[in-house]
Amino acid sequence: MISHPSRQCTVELQALPSRIGQVRRILSAQLRYWHLDQLIDRAALGVTELLTNVHRHAQPDKMCTVEIELLLDRLTVSVRDHDPRLPVVEDAPDLSTCGRGLAMVAAMSESWGARRDASGKVVWFTLPTGVSGVSGAPGIGLGLAEVESVGEVEAAGVVG
Template sequence: MITHSRRHCVVELQALPSRIGQIRRIVSAQLRHWELDPLIDRAALGVTELLSNVHRHAQPDKTCIVEIELRLGRLTVSVIDSDPRLPVVQTTRAEALETCGRGLALVEALSEAWGARERPDGPGKAVWFSLTAAPARAAPVRPVTIRTTPVREPARAVLLAVDPGAVATALPVASPVGARPG
């Protein structure tokens, strides 16, 4: 289920690997709609890491809510699940080729702030990160030069008859410059 208002979007889902790509696209589209294009890569990476943690660690189920909110120049992305255990950042030095245990450290590195809190309305927690939101720059406005050429009045045709038996011919009559038609 997806709900959103002007500056708030909520998506409920199962944190399964097949759904994480969909959520990345939803977050990206919402940020484009809010004209926050410069934040898309960091927000999409951060939400991917948080959803991956729900998939790996959350108990008893993988149901969660992704919430993105833009308020007072700050974008906050939260992932809320039903597991009450708060996450712990790995403090030991990870091996160079290790692929697990880096998610929260990555979220910490890409965001201005992050944290975890227990849910006040029941079991579970919310893990969040925030980014300073600056709207995408609009393309610079360039002045457009419009060249105008005065329109010349068309020449008026006048029929002249020289001889009643002759063929009449139309000859153009030029108006003097600045003269008004009569």
């Protein structure tokens, strides 16, 4: 029996650099609302890497959905896009300025993976919360059309 319900936050966006920063701010506000401040840096790094991959590689468009889900003692961050090609962890040359994103996600997360789905693919990672029975109200799914800044997230009541 599950004693605590799942909590979710979903954001749909076009993976452009300006939108990636907005998603980081929304993710940070949501994790503060769930009292998971200790996960903000790692979750923000992971979602930035996944969204950067969508921006750089996804075809035919850069549209994607970010989902943050808290279930019991595990936070899962996933990014869904329309490109069915699965990402590959590369062995980047020492002086390369790119190609290390998935290796960083793998190193900082408890687990990660990718799978194809009916509309493209989903790439995800998990972080342990370190807390059993996390308190806090259920999350509210917000789209970027509705929220343009952390101040608006706080005004919308997502941050408690």
